[in-house]
Amino acid sequence: MSSTGSYQPRQFNLSGLKGISDKTLEMHFKLYEGYVKETNNLTQRITEFIKDGNVDQEEMPAYSELTRRLGFEYNGMVLHEYYFDNLQSGGGPGNHLFAANSGDLPLTCVNNATGRTASRIG
Secondary structure (H helix, E strand, C coil), rough: CCCCCCCCCCCCCCCCCCCCHHHHHHHHHHHHHHHHHHHHHHHHHHHHCCCCCCCCHHHHHHHHHHHHHHHHHHHHHHHHHHHHHHCCCCCCCCHHHHCCCCCCCCCCEECCCCCCCCECCC
């Protein structure tokens, strides 16, 4: 988070990669920017709830929903940053994501449309 208390979208120069078009990257960048914007929006709204030091009983359902949504938006922001950081010309075993998932750790993916999971263990 920056000194102003909000997140700023990072810039990534990834044009011309093999295996992913610049158009697809631009769609991901827009999605990422949306996650950053909504993370800031939800953080501000939650701050309003807790500025007096407590959340009243009648405020609790709305506060709970905002914190749940913040987790989704924040994770989308951070995971896109990891994704972009690991895209590089040439790719392969030199990147951190590949090294972290080279078979030593379980890997689980969730399909947001269906809610189904797929796992790879070792």
